[in-house]
Amino acid sequence: VTELIELAIGGAAVSQIYAGSKSYDVICRFDEESRNSPEKIGNLLLTSASGAKIPLSQVCDIRMTTGASTITREMNKRHLTVRVNLRGADLTGFLNQANKHIGQQVTYNRDTIRLKWAGQFENQSRAYSRLGVIVPLALGVMLLLLFGACGKFRQAALMMSVVPLALFGGMLALNIRGMTLNVSSAVGFIALIGVAIQNGVIMLSQINNLRESGYELKEAVIAGTRHRFRPVLMTATVAVLGL
Incomplete structure (x- = not known):
């Protein structure tokens, strides 16, 4: 399933072309009309071990949804970075105000979600x-x-x-x-x-x-x-x- 989705939607290297000392991958993927909707993606055919052709929609649920474009992990835990550029303010004072507002206005499970300030603040604290x-x-x-x-x-x-x-x-x-x-x-x-x-x-x-x-x-x-x-x-x- 993963190989079919990668080849059909993202594209995969199927060969290489050499030009002098440099090599270039040849990327192959399905045309846009075959992958521009969940229904058409569900019609992609999988090949079973016996050689039978099975539509992708019979083995997985395909739907449009929203989510993170990338999922990063740190120490085997999901990790999300929010970047802030601070100008004209004291870093320590800003963090105190930010922690105060987060504690008052943001509700999250503190047992499963951990908030950590890093970057310049971490270097300054050290x-x-x-x-x-x-x-x-x-x-x-x-x-x-x-x-x-x-x-x-x-x-x-x-x-x-x-x-x-x-x-x-x-x-x-x-x-x-x-x-x-x-x-x-x-x-x-x-x-x-x-x-x-x-x-x-x-x-x-x-x-x-x-x-x-x-x-x-x-x-x-x-x-x-x-x-x-x-x-x-x-x-x-x-x-x-x-x-």
Whole structure:
């Protein structure tokens, strides 16, 4: 039955033609008048093992219906993909709204049908999971390195205190520009944290040098800020332009 339907409706390769080093299949199928209606398809003849000719309509039910053009499977289960192109919106916020509307307006059997978000969202979730481990670990290593360089935990904590301010400024800049938080901006935040801590190291090292030279704390802070403001500004500007 399958071979007859394939040959009559879809066509099948019955031979090959060679042209030089290339080969081309010769496709054969029934003419359109013999396959343009369920009745005519039912009149197609099958050949039994004894050689008898049997109409196709006697062994199967032929009717017009609607359905999927293709059926795909993943892990031995039927799989249907719905593609979405998202622009001008936060991916996480969009998915939260989509899940909310699906839960309220779409009814389906959750025991037999499973909904899964994949593609960019899956990659972003995987990246966020890794960043959730890498970023705290990197900040902890930075704190230890700063403590080893300064010898005082208070000064190391003071330099790390610029991180929340840098994050606040970065989020404010994203909001002003109408951008959303994604993997690319998360990588930019990592670079921003590094630049902010580097500027803190430059500033604090100058203040410590002035303190060792006999300056009072207030005078050392004012003089150190005045002397290192331009180098810090140049470093931050180069980092911004580079990113």
